[in-house]
Amino acid sequence: MRITADCEVQCKVYDSDCCDSILLELREYLPKYFGVWSPPTAPNDTYLKLEDVTRKFNKPCIMDVKIGQKSYDPYASAEKIQQQVSKYPLMEEIGFLVLGMRVYHLSSDSYETQNQHYGRSLTKETVKDGISKFFHNGYCLRKDAIAASIQKIEKILGWFEGQKQLNFYASSLLFVYEGSCQATTVRLSDMTLAEKRGVPKGLLAGGDILEYNNNIHVINSTENGKIEASVGRGLSKFYALHKKAYSKRHHSQLSLKVENLEQDNVWKSSTCITQEHLNGNVIPQLEKVFCHMPAEIKESASVEVRMIDFAHVFPSNTKDEGYVYGLKNLITVLQNILDN
Numbered sequence: 001m002r003i004t005a006d007c008e009v010q011c012k013v014y015d016s017d018c019c020d021s022i023l024l025e026l027r028e029y030l031p032k033y034f035g036v037w038s039p040p041t042a043p044n045d046t047y048l049k050l051e052d053v054t055r056k057f058n059k060p061c062i063m064d065v066k067i068g069q070k071s072y073d074p075y076a077s078a079e080k081i082q083q084q085v086s087k088y089p090l091m092e093e094i095g096f097l098v099l100g101m102r103v104y105h106l107s108s109d110s111y112e113t114q115n116q117h118y119g120r121s122l123t124k125e126t127v128k129d130g131i132s133k134f135f136h137n138g139y140c141l142r143k144d145a146i147a148a149s150i151q152k153i154e155k156i157l158g159w160f161e162g163q164k165q166l167n168f169y170a171s172s173l174l175f176v177y178e179g180s181c182q183a184t185t186v187r188l189s190d191m192t193l194a195e196k197r198g199v200p201k202g203l204l205a206g207g208d209i210l211e212y213n214n215n216i217h218v219i220n221s222t223e224n225g226k227i228e229a230s231v232g233r234g235l236s237k238f239y240a241l242h243k244k245a246y247s248k249r250h251h252s253q254l255s256l257k258v259e260n261l262e263q264d265n266v267w268k269s270s271t272c273i274t275q276e277h278l279n280g281n282v283i284p285q286l287e288k289v290f291c292h293m294p295a296e297i298k299e300s301a302s303v304e305v306r307m308i309d310f311a312h313v314f315p316s317n318t319k320d321e322g323y324v325y326g327l328k329n330l331i332t333v334l335q336n337i338l339d340n
Contacts, residue, residue, distance in 0.1 A: 014048070022163045029156050029307045053304050059179035061145075063101040063134045064308075065330065066172045069322035071097070073169040073312045088120050094127060095326030099172065104179030107138030132337045137179060145177040145303050146338045150331055152305035157327045160320055167320045169312040173330075178302040 013023045014033040027033075032051035039045060054060040069092045072084040088097050098119030103112045114133070122130040135142045153173070 022165060025159055026166075026307075029159065029305075030310070031306050031308065053174060053306050054176050057176060057178050057302065059104040061101075061103045061134065061175075061177050061179040063175040064099040064172050065175065066091075066097040066099055066170065066309075067095070067323055067326040067330070068169060068171065068320075069095055069325055071170045073314060074167075090123065094124065095322070095329040098122060098130060101134045103134055103136070105138030106179070106181070128333050128336055131333055134175070135177075135337070141337070142177065143338055146334055148177070148303035149175060149305055150334050150338070152303065153327055153331050153334070156305070156307065157324065157331070160324050160327065164317055164319050165315060167314050167316040167318075168307075168310060168323050169314070170309065171307060171312065171323070172309045174304070174306045174308045176304040 012018060012020070013026055013030065018024060030050075031053055034049040034051065037047050037049050039047075054062060070084075071087070071091060072081050076084070085091070091097055098114075099116050100119065101114045104110075105112060112133075119130070132141065135146050156173070
């Protein structure tokens with residue numbers, strides 16, 4: 001981010017000598033700071049070196065949402081105000097604007113991208129569906145990511161409601177969540193959904209060996225007739241697993257036991273899936289597993305929500321009502337998506 005005349009506040013936030021408790025807490029919601037940089041071709045231009053928030057994600061789903069009722073600062077000219085208002089007249093009423101999104105779809109192993117024109121086309125009636133598109137992976141709604149996003153926005157809201165020294169204009173929230181499935185093991189045998197503690201890669205209790213095949217790791221277990229597999233990225237690959245299971249146990253009752261190798265929480269479901277209900281397609285049942293997790297699993301979803309584009313920040317002695325309004329309205333929309 002380039003340092004300009006109105007970037008004084010952000011420089012104070014990142015100052016190593018900063019002792020203002022409000023600014024120190026604000027750091028928690030911003031990308032990490034790695035100093036300044038000037039390009040050789042323009043040594044008089046100085047830029048902030050900030051963290052790449054997407055770096056830890058395999059298939060990052062990204063959304064940029066401008067927050068606040070006004071996208072122009074207090075010193076904007078009448079022409080500038082008119083220009084900003086005309087871009088999205090509903091900004092004052094809705095309190096936020098989707099500037100763009102990039103969503104990974106499991107079903108096609110590809111990304112769907114929407115630009116700022118998509119966000120400006122959203123109305124009060126369609127903004128809920130417009131936001132929900134960001135959390136849909138082609139199979140189902142990622143309620144775990146929505147729940148985690150709400151929690152992080154609420155923390156930012158708490159900061160804004162507790163400070164009266166800064167007002168933000170034309171600032172955004174950057175949302176990032178993991179679009180790919182994390183390493184998960186599926187056992188077609190028992191009647192429960194339960195989690196398993198970590199097991200060395202390639203070996204399970206009882207000496208069952210993993211056969212690696214296209215991100216589906218099939219476990220041969222001839223002693224008890226169980227068939228297990230580990231999925232990495234695409235739910236569609238479970239079709240192959242289901243065919244293998246069906247060929248070995250076509251007269252048996254099947255159920256799904258899902259074991260996340262990375263979590264510490266234990267959760268169970270009494271759901272039992274008979275062969276006739278599967279009817280050759282295990283995907284709908286897997287959607288239930290991956291998209292309707294209990295709260296303790298949802299809270300652990302890999303999600304980042306950071307404040308970005310904070311160049312237009314001005315000293316104030318009042319609460320930033322416009323930003324607070326936008327955050328509250330965005331939380332309401334996300335909660336409605338989650339509840340419905």
